[in-house]
Structures are given as C-alpha cells and as structure tokens.
Amino acid sequence: MEKCLAPSILSADFGILKQQLEVIDEAGAQYVHFDVMDGVFVPSISFGLPVLKTIRKYTDRMMDVHLMIVDPERYVKDFAEAGADIITVHAEACKHLDATIELIKASGAMAGVAINPATPLSAISHVLEKVDMVLIMTVNPGFGGQSLIPYTLDKVRELSQLLNQKGLKIDIEVDGGINKDTIDDALDAGANIIVAGSAVFNGDISANVEALMEKMR
Template sequence: MAVQISPSILSADFARLAEEVAAVGNADWLHVDVMDNHFVPNLTLGLPVVESLLKATDTPIDCHLMIEDPDRWAPAYAEAGAGSVTIHAEAVKAPVRTLRQIRSAGARSGFALNPATPVEPYEDLLGEIDMLLLMTVEPGFGGQPFLDVVLPKVRRARSLIAAHGGQVWLQVDGGVSASTIERCAEAGADVFVAGNAVYGADDPARAVDHLRALAEKASPLIA
C-alpha cells in the first residue's frame, strides 16, 4: 500500500493554472473540485477546464464532483480522460449504475461521504468503488480547519475495507496539512488531498514531498 498525495487546484492561482500544475509534477494526482453552487455553496469549474488540464499535464486527474445530478455528468469526466471520478453519496440517485459507468469509461470510481454521513450503510458498495473519500471538512470551500471528529470514521472505513479484501483506496479531503496528515495516516487513510498546505507553501513540490514523508512515517499500512 502506497501513500499518495493529490494537491487540490482549488487553492492554486487560476490565472496561472498550467504553471501551478507544473509546479507539483512530483504529485501522484491532481485533485480537481467541481462545484455547481447547488450541492455546495460555491461555483468552481467544469468539464472544459478539466479537458484543458488533461492536455497540460501527464499527472492523472482526480475529479471530485460536488454537484447535483452526478448520475448525468460523472461519466463524461471519465470519458474525457480523468483518471478518477468521485461522486457524493448525498447527491447520487443510482450509485451502482453510475459507479459502473465511470469504470466502464476507463476511470477509477470514487465514492464520497460528507463528515456527518456514516460509512456503514454503504459497505455493500465497496465492491463497486476503487476509492472511498471521507470529507474532513464540510464541502464547498478550501482553507477550512480539519475536523478531528471524522477520524473514528476513517478507522471504521479502513476496517470495512480490510474485511472486503483491502483493494479500495481511502482518501481524506479537507484541512490536510503537516499538522494533521499523520493523524489521518495513522487512522488508515492512504490518499491525501492537500490544497493550502501545498499551494500556500513557498515551494509546492517540496511541500508534496514533506507531506508524503510524514504520512509514510505514520501509516500502519506500510511495512
């Protein structure tokens, strides 16, 4: 099991997006938050920007859809070439069908839960997903403080994943920084979304390496 760092471009300078992406060429993924001002109270970017980003980088794109009606829109992001497409439990109406459509289009299927959404009701979906995303802030805006209350859920999710064969990645998103990533790794997360902790640093690439090293040191998943 490898630790993976996915810098969130929500914290990047949108006027210099191609340069900001190039600045974290050592990252495992690029996390792209798609928000529609309906499911969450913010409006960011959509499919055309993702298509442009795919032309500007070889780093795989990790699309996090914080939108209404992901059943309609998610497959298009996979078809465009995103490496991973994540939909929210609170928004999707036909999760099995949509997750399978994401996979059939060639992307990894992700399933996200807000902080107050329990993981146990979705245990039967673990066979349909490649990554479970647990939000560690309320979705919608970057720069929020990390919610420690989610850590027990991270531990429970890791136990459920292990019981099903351990093939699902466990991602955390929100408030992940040098002061919180070790707690997330110790609880069982292995994919880490970091926005301000990367793009707010003087050297974003060095910040990626530092976060990865901290997570690797704390993770019980790495022998």
C-alpha cells in the same frame, strides 16, 4: 496501499495554473485533485469540463475528479472523455448510487464514492466491492481552508477495519483540513490518498509538496 499526495487545484493560482501543475509534478505529487462544485450540492461554484480538458494536456498525473454536484450521472461520460482517471461521486447526491458507479466504470474511469462528515459508513457499505476508492470528507464540502473535523478520522479508522474484514484493497482518500500538522493523524487512521489544497499552494509549492511527501514516507 501506496500513499499518494493529491494537491487540490481549488487553491491554485489559475493565472499560472500550467506552471503550478509543472511544479507539483516535479516535486513528486502523484495525483491532481479536481473539485467540481455546482452551487447546489455545495454552496460554491468552481470549474468544470473546459478546465479539465485544458489542464489534461499539461500533466500526466492521476486526474482525481471529485464531483460535488447533484445528479452526477449526467456528466460522468463527459468527464471521463475530458481526461478523468478516477471519478468520485457523493453518496448523498446520487438517486441510484449503484447505477452511477456502474456508469463510471463503463466510461473507462475508476470509480470513487464520497461521504460527508455526518454521513455514516452504512450509506456506502453495500457498494464497497464495486469501487476503487472511498473519499471521507474531513470537512463539510464547499470551501477550501477549513479545519479538519476530528471525528471524521474515526470514520477513516472504521472504514479501514471494515475493508480489512472484507478483504478489500481499496484506496481511502481524505479531503479537508489536511496540512503538516494533521497529515500524520490521517495516515495513522488508515488514509493513503491525501488531498491538500492551501497546504500545498500557499507559499513555496515545491517545498510544501516535498514536506508532505516526506511525512507520507
């Protein structure tokens, strides 16, 4: 599977977001990770549809929308229409996960499913054939800048083995605490889509992207 970097704009400077999107594009990042938080499923509130509609005009990268919200099926169609290429929902937040995945696909977007650090892979094992990507949270969601929880990489390894056994080619994304010191472990465990927030946007953005991309090569 192709290895891709997904800078999380949760850590960006929204006063100059257009310019920062151009910098990560020019540096070679393939995705833009868009964290939607509702203050209910996770403690924080971030941003939503109006921001997505706006930034969609300024980047042609894969728009990777991560819905950290309760009952995400309410907004799937709206996020797809606003420009999401892939919509990822949390298994823990869906009353009917299978139906929500079907709704995402019907909207024209690719479907992703996410699980929190303490949620076992068994929670999503029956829908793996239906999704395009699995997101293993490597921190407890809700805040940027946290340290990676080591045991979450065991789940990445377990998922990678399970997908091989099933003959499934599905992207494995990791999100949380990924930086130049932890990216190697995440890649070695089997992740191929790497979300990085503060590791990209703190300091020299272009140099940060290039350094992470070099490790991914």
